Amino acid sequence: MTARYSFGGDEHVFVEVDEEMSLEAFFKSLSITNAVKQAGIRGVTEICPANASFQIKFDPDVISPDDMLAELKSLEAAAEKAESRIQTRIIEVPVFYRDPWTTETLMRFRERHQDPNSTDIEYAARINGYATVDDFIKAHSGAPWFVSMVGFVAGLPFLYQMVERKRQIQVPKYLRPRTDTPKLTVGIGGCFGCIYSVRGAGGYQMFGITPMPIYDPKQEISYLRDFMVFFRPGDIVKWKPIDRAEYDDTVAAVAANRYMPKVREVTFDLDEFNKDIDGYNARLEGVLNGH
Structure with missing residues (x-):
């Protein structure tokens, strides 16, 4: 076009x-x-x-x-x-799926939801054809996501799943937006994922929460001292499912300024990606894990 x-x-x-x-x-x-x-x-x-x-x-x-x-x-x-290649970063982002904070929030707003009788992640799993929520989490975290835009709310990344279109997770936004969303909520609206950088209103389906701050206007967090916004367009995100213990440990490490996100520099080539999407994603993950 x-x-x-x-x-x-x-x-x-x-x-x-x-x-x-x-x-x-x-x-x-x-x-x-x-x-x-x-x-x-x-x-x-x-x-x-x-x-x-x-x-x-x-x-x-x-x-x-x-x-x-x-x-x-x-x-x-x-x-x-x-050229169809860029120098960028691949970043591991921990996610505590089905956490108590987004669960409590979504239950307060069921009258605004397409399916008041299920949670957001149960609804998303069902309409995307997954038999269980665990299967949905594997699909959500199994492939990387491309940061296509940062904004709307300061520091909020919009993320596009790096799989064939027929495999992309898609979930409609709430029928009416919520008046509350916990800070660092991970969710999806349409085909776009996001991380809510601050607490506030929102309409995306909520699946979990990350302990990794992505926006710090005071620039007190160690890895945000140079710039208050963590993400930039072109970054690649790989979700890492974590449990409550690892979530609490990470929150404590952030508070003590001991936490550093796992980040690797990488060249992303769109032409090579399109030739073998799953193979290319596996190589990206190998770079992230030092293989």
Whole structure:
């Protein structure tokens, strides 16, 4: 699809790369936004990449909206030829599935849910064709997830499962959003996973909680002292199921500034990934585990 451009007032251009999310659409969006950064276009004040789109904020006193549009269209043509590989990180994120805090929360909001008689994870397992919740957890944590966008709430990553489309987990959002979601809840809405960086309202199905902070505006947590937001677009997440004891140990380690996320640098090649998705994912996991 040719990108679709639209103006947002006098200071924004919104660019829809594709109508549906795919890693190909994300890579094109990333290529164009990286090209905007490298081009140093006078008047650009903010670049905001998203799942299959991006938005550019600019100063119309420095560059006119039409000239900004022309610059972006020229960069789109170059992005079509961009390499399908990026230098990024693969990160292990521990998850305490079926934890007591999200369970207590979801039970308070059953009247807003499609199935008031089951938990979120039971509902997700059933509608995705898994016989048991354990089978669902294996599918959720078995393949890595790509961070396609960070935002909406400060530090919140949107995650796209790295499997064939027919195998992707999909779960609708609540019929009406909750007014409460525990901090660091792991969940899914549509085809996107997320980690709630802060406590607040939300509509995604809740499956568990991570003890690993991903946003610290005070920058007191050891691994967030350089920058308050942990994730960035292009990161790859591998969930690690943990039990209550490991959850409590990790929370204590974070509080004592002894915890360090498991992170490895990696080159991700989209063409190679598409040739053998499961094999490529296994190699990524091997890098994470030092194999």
